[in-house]
Amino acid sequence: MAEDAAARLRLIRSANIGPVTYRQLIARFGDAAGAAAAIPMLAARGGGRPPDLADPRLIADEMATTARLGATYLFIDDADYPPLLAALDNAPPALIVRGNRSLLRRPAVAIVGARNASAAACRFARQLGHDLAGDECAVVSGLARGIDTAAHVGALSGGTIAVIASGIDIAFPPENAELQEKIAREGLLIAEQPPGTEPRARHFPYRNRIIAGLALGTVVVEAAPKSGSLITARLAAEAGREVMAVPGSPADPRAQGCNLLIREGATLVQNAADILEQIRPLDPRMVRSPGNIFAGAPPDDASESDRLTIVGLLGPVPVAVDELVRQSGLMSAIVQTVLLELELAGRLERHAGGRVSMA
Known part of the structure; x- marks a missing residue:
């Protein structure tokens, strides 16, 4: 073996x-x-x-x-490899994981957004993470500053999956080192790159496809029009997954990306119940394995x-x-x-x- x-x-x-x-x-x-x-x-x-x-x-x-x-x-x-991710044409041939693999069998929701998010948006993302994890969903995000961090913190006690752009042993951003270790102990930490790999700009789109691929739907909470969060949303749409967004003030540039997504057909969400309503018909436990x-x-x-x-x-x-x-x-x-x-x-x-x- x-x-x-x-x-x-x-x-x-x-x-x-x-x-x-x-x-x-x-x-x-x-x-x-x-x-x-x-x-x-x-x-x-x-x-x-x-x-x-x-x-x-x-x-x-x-x-x-x-x-x-x-x-x-x-x-x-492998039997534990999530079928939703395996369904992508460019799914990673191998992942490196630390933590609770059983979280990969739960319905998953990705929560992504701005690194320089407002305090209100971070509070909202934290509450969404908490509520979704409390309903036996796995909350997936990328351990970045701002919205990602808030979603992980909110979901930590119930079940969260962090996908990082570096090796499994490299914390980025450095201030999230403690949170990353907590997720590895209490949730699930996933890396595609080998240990010791420092994050590079080219690694983040690869990480984003894993986030989108693991989840039945992606929720964007604050995002600029050309942000990485919108790339994740686009990847989710291309994979046939639900794309959802939290509306914001037109006067706040950080809300422009979300408002644009909604204008283009993304589902407007105001709470965890709205998200669950969208993903429950797509529960991965009802998704057939891709087979061989x-x-x-x-x-x-x-x-x-x-x-x-x-x-x-x-x-x-x-x-x-x-x-x-x-x-x-x-x-x-x-x-x-x-x-x-x-x-x-x-x-x-x-x-x-x-x-x-x-x-």
Whole structure:
């Protein structure tokens, strides 16, 4: 088991192997070791050099550090991996968790908002967190200053999940170190990055997709029009989840994002009861498991003509994979095979919404 976990992590921590590629590799070759052995061949077909796979010694060090921190790995095909998150195309192949995994089986609501939130908004978020957790919901947020912190504090005694952009052992912001440790003891702390990773700007959108993916609905409490909270709300909408917002004064710039969401169709909420009314029909205990997420391996029979066709349709502007299938006239599985080869060769970039472009 440990050997298989190490082989999986070696793929996950390697360049040019994102969540979609990881799934396809395991689907085709059955296990991580077989996939790793085939990567040079696939990259050559994609017209580039194979990516440097992660050093096995670094993977061993990471696993030892994770165990020493009292954390564990949760792989995408593990029984405890939340099905709502697994349903995302770009779901993390592995999470590092500390705390009470049973919270992942509860209906979850994400509460996000401004870091520089008003005192009134923080009080409101704290009350929402408390009330939702008291109704056996897991309150999910990102441990940022302001609204995130307030929601976690309110829900701490009933059940809260914090998703962080750093390694499981790095507290950010530093003033939340004590709260982060409390959540690891009394709730659940989740990180996608390996231990020791300092948070970087590029990590936060990845964290936001986990927050949105875990939850049946996302509630925004104060947010500027171009804030990370609105990115989380957009990701929730793209995943088919409920988007809710707390209205605010038009005179307060911190309320503009919420008011904009409501104008665009988000549900206006004034209390926890409004939120529960929206999510109860979507209780995850009624959601079917995605089944074998590695089913449907693409065939290994793309021709050189197929590759030329797909490359000819790609460019620097992201395009939906479905559009490539339509315009190429090729089977979806063959298109996916060519894209896999191009990505491993370092020639393809994947974007949100199932879009791709040439690197």
